[in-house]
Amino acid sequence: MMARAKTKKDLKSLDKPALEEFLMRNEGIPSFRAGQLLHWMYKKNVASIEEITEFSKNLRESLSQKAFISTLKVKETLSSTDGTQKYLFELEDGNFVESVLIPSDEDQEADEKAQTKTSRLTLCISSQVGCTVGCRFCLTGRLGFIRDLEAWEIVEQVLSVQRLIAPRQITNIVFMGMGEPLNNLENVAVALERLTEFAHFSKRRITLSTAGIVPSIMELPGKAPMVNLAVSLNAATDETRSLIMPINRRYGISSLMQALRQFPLARRGRITFEYVLLGGINDSVADARRLVKLLHGIPSKVNLIPFNRHEGTDFRTPPVQSVLAFQKTLTDSGCTAIIRKSKGADILAACGQLKAKYEPKK
Numbered sequence: 563m564m565a566r567a568k569t570k571k572d573l574k575s576l577d578k579p580a581l582e583e584f585l586m587r588n589e590g591i592p593s594f595r596a597g598q599l600l601h602w603m604y605k606k607n608v609a610s611i612e613e614i615t616e617f618s619k620n621l622r623e624s625l626s627q628k629a630f631i632s633t634l635k636v637k638e639t640l641s642s643t644d645g646t647q648k649y650l651f652e653l654e655d656g657n658f659v660e661s662v663l664i665p666s667d668e669d670q671e672a673d674e675k676a677q678t679k680t681s682r683l684t685l686c687i688s689s690q691v692g693c694t695v696g697c698r699f700c701l702t703g704r705l706g707f708i709r710d711l712e713a714w715e716i717v718e719q720v721l722s723v724q725r726l727i728a729p730r731q732i733t734n735i736v737f738m739g740m741g742e743p744l745n746n747l748e749n750v751a752v753a754l755e756r757l758t759e760f761a762h763f764s765k766r767r768i769t770l771s772t773a774g775i776v777p778s779i780m781e782l783p784g785k786a787p788m789v790n791l792a793v794s795l796n797a798a799t800d801e802t803r804s805l806i807m808p809i810n811r812r813y814g815i816s817s818l819m820q821a822l823r824q825f826p827l828a829r830r831g832r833i834t835f836e837y838v839l840l841g842g843i844n845d846s847v848a849d850a851r852r853l854v855k856l857l858h859g860i861p862s863k864v865n866l867i868p869f870n871r872h873e874g875t876d877f878r879t880p881p882v883q884s885v886l887a888f889q890k891t892l893t894d895s896g897c898t899a900i901i902r903k904s905k906g907a908d909i910l911a912a913c914g915q916l917k918a919k920y921e922p923k924k
């Protein structure tokens with residue numbers, strides 16, 4: 563793949579004007595062909611130029627001499643007994659990232675009074691190799707930071723998994739895998755544009771999850787309007803949050819909340835707050851009350867995620883009674899709070915656990 567990349571153009575690295583220019587210069591063909599090519603690459607999801615049967619054989623052969631369609635190599639796939647699947651991708655430079663496919667058949671948010679059952683197939687994707695943020699409960703954070711993913715590497719996680727699971731369809735995409743997407747905002751914004759404009763994913767079904775990079779949250783509406791935002795909050799006081807998430811020392815809770823209060827939401831849109839419950843750290847009823855106060859006035863829902871204890875951490879799984887009491891405190895105060903079961907525990911589907919088996923290449 564490396565040799566090919568050096569001599570030929572990766573068509574997935576080009577935006578529409580660049581693709582039009584490339585096709586005109588190299589093949590002398592009109593600009594509408596670029597639209598066809600984008601449709602075949604992103605919507606029909608072909609993995610090679612040879613598969614684009616709308617193009618003549620001559621054109622396919624000629625184009626294949628000068629260009630290729632990049633794909634990611636699947637190094638390993640793991641399936642959980644609960645239906646979760648984890649994909650480890652090997653990148654061209656020998657690094658690895660992972661995506662997790664999570665099926666769910668749940669009330670379309672038990673909170674919404676809508677009792678319709680929907681089947682979701684959510685793909686959790688990565689935006690960086692490693693991460694600089696260093697959340698203490700996360701194995702990716704411990705790996706350190708290697709590099710940002712290119713836009714095509716982000717998009718290709720979705721397209722590769724879609725090819726593997728067809729005819730099933732990915733219904734939702736969440737940027738909750740390895741990396742902090744708002745620390746790679748330029749490439750993430752390009753990836754979002756391609757996923758929505760060319761692969762036709764609805765923005766309403768895409769969620770960016772951030773540890774709370776305040777300046778980028780403020781930039782986000784201009785760069786990727788109307789995608790959903792999730793914030794990994796995990797504590798309602800600076801003291802506890804800084805202990806769990808060192809990034810809080812840089813962007814404290816009050817500046818984070820101020821940015822979120824100004825964040826433009828779609829009609830009936832809400833900000834999702836992720837709250838990993840760590841036994842004895844942030845799972846008391848007093849913590850829940852503080853959280854209620856903090857979220858007052860923000861259209862929101864809270865995902866409560868009981869910590870899944872893994873090797874190499876001192877954090878504890880919270881007792882079931884604490885989790886239920888925490889949720890009750892929130893719901894009694896009018897907050898929407900859903901307990902999210904950890905999926906794929908038997909295949910180490912939590913952030914960074916599979917990749918931790920492989921040495922990162924600096």
Ligand code: SF4
Binds near residue numbers: 741
């Ligand atoms: S939880 Fe997310 S932001 Fe925090 S260290 Fe892990 S990958 Fe980075």
